[in-house]
Amino acid sequence: MTAADLLAAELALPCGAVLPNRIAKAAMSEQLAARDGRPTERLRRLYAAWAHGGAGLLITGNVMIDRTALTEPGNVILDHDRALPAFRRWAAAAKDAGSTLWMQINHPGRVATVPFTHRPVAPSATREPVPGYNLRRPRALTGQEVRHVVRAFARTAELAVAAGFDGIQIHAAHGYLLSQFLSPAANTRDDAYGRTAAGRRRALLETVAAVRAAVGPAVPVSVKLNSRDFQRGGLTEAEAHDTARALADAGIDLLEISGGNYTAPAMTGVGVHRPRTAAGPEAYFLDFAERIRHDVQVPLMLTGGLRTGATMERILRDGTADVIGLARPMAFSPQYPAHLLAGTRPARRAARHRLPPPRRVHPTRPPQPPVPPHRTRPSTTGHPRPPHHDARGRHHCPGRPPPTRHPRAVTRPALPPPAADVDRIPAAMSSKRNPARQARPTRPPAEADPHPHKLRGRSNDRPRRFRAVLRSMTRNTLNERAEGVAGWVMRRIADRGRSASA
Numbered sequence: 001m002t003a004a005d006l007l008a009a010e011l012a013l014p015c016g017a018v019l020p021n022r023i024a025k026a027a028m029s030e031q032l033a034a035r036d037g038r039p040t041e042r043l044r045r046l047y048a049a050w051a052h053g054g055a056g057l058l059i060t061g062n063v064m065i066d067r068t069a070l071t072e073p074g075n076v077i078l079d080h081d082r083a084l085p086a087f088r089r090w091a092a093a094a095k096d097a098g099s100t101l102w103m104q105i106n107h108p109g110r111v112a113t114v115p116f117t118h119r120p121v122a123p124s125a126t127r128e129p130v131p132g133y134n135l136r137r138p139r140a141l142t143g144q145e146v147r148h149v150v151r152a153f154a155r156t157a158e159l160a161v162a163a164g165f166d167g168i169q170i171h172a173a174h175g176y177l178l179s180q181f182l183s184p185a186a187n188t189r190d191d192a193y194g195r196t197a198a199g200r201r202r203a204l205l206e207t208v209a210a211v212r213a214a215v216g217p218a219v220p221v222s223v224k225l226n227s228r229d230f231q232r233g234g235l236t237e238a239e240a241h242d243t244a245r246a247l248a249d250a251g252i253d254l255l256e257i258s259g260g261n262y263t264a265p266a267m268t269g270v271g272v273h274r275p276r277t278a279a280g281p282e283a284y285f286l287d288f289a290e291r292i293r294h295d296v297q298v299p300l301m302l303t304g305g306l307r308t309g310a311t312m313e314r315i316l317r318d319g320t321a322d323v324i325g326l327a328r329p330m331a332f333s334p335q336y337p338a339h340l341l342a343g344t345r346p347a348r349r350a351a352r353h354r355l356p357p358p359r360r361v362h363p364t365r366p367p368q369p370p371v372p373p374h375r376t377r378p379s380t381t382g383h384p385r386p387p388h389h390d391a392r393g394r395h396h397c398p399g400r401p402p403p404t405r406h407p408r409a410v411t412r413p414a415l416p417p418p419a420a421d422v423d424r425i426p427a428a429m430s431s432k433r434n435p436a437r438q439a440r441p442t443r444p445p446a447e448a449d450p451h452p453h454k455l456r457g458r459s460n461d462r463p464r465r466f467r468a469v470l471r472s473m474t475r476n477t478l479n480e481r482a483e484g485v486a487g488w489v490m491r492r493i494a495d496r497g498r499s500a501s502a
Contacts (some may be wrong), residue, residue, distance in 0.1 A: 004343045011056075011322055013253040013299060017167065017220045019100055019323070020056035023314060023337040025323035026226070026256070026303045027104040027169070027237065028397035029061045029072060030490055037067055037077025038086040041438050042494035044093040049493050050330060054338035055201050057323065062106035065149075065156040069117055071108040071176075078105075078156050091164035102222065103160040105153055109177030110186070111140040120144070123180050123187040123203075130262045146193055146203055149177070154210035156164055157221075164195035167253075168211055170204075175261025178204050179226060181277035182243060183261075185233035201243050208250045222254040222301075222361035223247050227288035230264035241292050248298040256301040256325060257285050269305055275475050282311045289320050309340050349453050384500050 006328060011019040032043040063076045070077075078087065094101045110122035111133045139147070155170045167352035172178035180186040181203040189196050193203050204223070212221055225244060229235040244255060260266030269284055284304035297488065303325030312324045329336045338348045442486055 002319075002343065003309040004341050005339075006313055007309070008315040011299065013220050015220050015253045017100075017218070019251070019339075020098060021054075021341065022323050023055045023303060023340065024057035024323050024325050025050055025053075025055045025059060025330050025337075026321065026327040027059045027061050027171070028327050028331060028490070030063075030492065031072060031074030032494065033074050033076040035136055036076065036083075037064070038083050039076055040089040042491070043076070044090050045089065046494040047094035047101075048096065049334045050197070051094045051099040053252070053330065053334040053336065055099060057102065058094055059104050060101045060165075060170055061155065062104050062176075063160070065105055065152045069108050069112045069121070071106070071111065072113055075324055078103075078159050078163075079152070081159060084159065086164035087160070087165075095164070095166075100166045101164075102169050102220065103157075103165045104169040104171050104224070105156045105160070107149060107152070107177040109175075109180045110318045111175055119288070122177070123189055126186060126188065128175075128262060130340055133262060142190070143191060144191065147206075150203065150206050150210050152209045154214040157211045158214040161215050161219055167222065168215060168256075169222040169224055170207055170211060170254070171224050172204050173224045173256075174228040174267060175229070175263070177443050178207065179229075179235070179261065182226070183229055183231075183234045184237070185229075185231065188297070196238050197242060198333035200239075201246060201280065204243070204252055205246060208247065208252060212251060220253040221251075222256060223252050224256040224258055226261070226458055227285045230260050230266040234261070237288060237291070240288070241295070244292050244296045248296045252298060254301055254323065256300050256303055256323075257289050257321075258303055259285050259288075267304055272313070272376050282307055283315065286320065288317070289315075293320055299323065303327065312340070334493060400431070441460040 002438075007022050009022060011022060013019065030043060030046065032040055032046065034040050047058060047060075061076065063078050064070055066079045067079055077083075080192060108117075108120075110120045110126075110128050111130075112120045118136075120136060120138040121141050127137055137142060142423060147244055155168065160168060170178065172182065175183075175186075181193065182200050184200070189195065192199055194200055198348055208221065208223065215221065225240060225247070226235055227240055228237045247255060257403045258267050266284060282305045283302065285302065289300055289302050298323040300320070301323035302315060304319035306315075306324055306326065307329060315321050315324070326336060333339075333346045336346055454486050484485070
């Protein structure tokens with residue numbers, strides 16, 4: 001079987017549902033909802049374009065279960081049945097082409113956006129290390145409030161199935177609330193929802209049981225789980241392995257493997273070891289999927305860094321994963337699954353060449369016309385330089401010096417030569433002629449530290465903390481750039497559908 005045949009094969013889930021093929025659109029935050037959290041026409045057009053792209057499974061972006069806790073502006077919110085008509089239109093638009101549509105439900109926890117959440121909640125009252133998400137210290141949830149959150153997950157799942165969605169995915173990765181319960185760094189509780197590894201995964205298992213009871217045994221229930229947090233003190237691979245085994249025993253139908261959080265965004269490929277393939281580094285979390293494959297008897301979905309059909313064929317043929325998750329490739333090319341199923345490569349966009357720097361116009365001369373490329377000469381900057389232009393882009397004639405920056409150059413007097421001996425220093429600055437300077441006490445030399453490499457005192461920990469914060473800011477900057485570009489492309493796809501329908 002070729003790669004296209006493996007990707008086009010159907011997959012039967014334990015609940016009895018069947019996926020049309022092995023390609024799934026992984027969840028991405030679209031930020032296209034209305035101010036009240038309802039799905040908009042742009043969101044429906046976007047998912048209609050993805051449905052015609054060939055993916056057998058479409059997983060929505062994280063839908064919030066509580067309108068008082070949002071991850072970012074533009075999140076879809078489903079916490080009441082008054083918005084069901086808009087959700088039915090959204091589901092119908094995505095299912096017209098034969099794709100299966102699942103809703104991902106989520107609660108942000110302590111990473112909720114500050115302007116929309118006055119007091120974030122979390123398993124423990126510990127701040128998020130990333131600047132911007134730690135402006136307000138979160139409030140620790142009580143045991144009764146944790147059970148209320150579990151019921152909110154079940155309520156949103158029940159409303160999603162009533163609106164026409166085919167399945168539910170519970171988001172327990174990427175540093176959100178259920179992922180915070182699993183992390184020893186974020187969960188320092190001493191009650192039944194903390195203290196041990198079994199206690200830390202209790203909230204997730206109760207959520208899975210409540211969602212299953214709300215939607216019934218015939219509706220697929222999936223969980224998105226971190227392979228590890230890639231953070232000191234966070235979820236380890238051993239605990240993630242035990243959590244995956246417990247989820248399989250709880251009766252889920254599909255387990256999606258991801259990794260990272262806001263501090264270490266490994267889901268975008270930052271700070272994660274990527275196996276080398278013929279097409280470059282791919283499959284960020286392949287090693288973890290290979291380790292748990294024999295212990296977890298549940299279909300696995302692998303997401304993160306998958307690009308080429310050859311790598312997907314090898315993963316499916318070896319049985320490491322059963323479903324291939326694609327996120328950013330489908331944001332930039334909605335027809336990416338169709339090309340994979342056809343065995344072709346998507347057309348690349350024409351490369352945008354770098355333009356030369358803007359030419360500086362002399363203040364007393366009119367702007368010069370552009371010079372043809374055949375009359376240019378090489379420059380040290382790598383850009384074509386017109387003739388009779390200096391290195392800074394200013395025009396001048398051969399044989400004449402380049403013009404100055406300003407028409408009137410300011411001449412400054414030359415500084416006097418440095419003093420040769422102490423007798424030439426003014427009397428007020430000389431210690432020989434000024435007794436006051438001669439009687440000034442001198443500072444004793446500092447004693448040499450026998451262990452300069454060791455940090456001493458709490459103040460010396462500041463450079464280490466500063467470097468940690470700087471690393472997290474750099475990683476999140478790369479993450480925000482990648483997500484910002486993908487979001488911009490998704491909005492262009494939605495607007496393109498509106499112009500085509502008009």
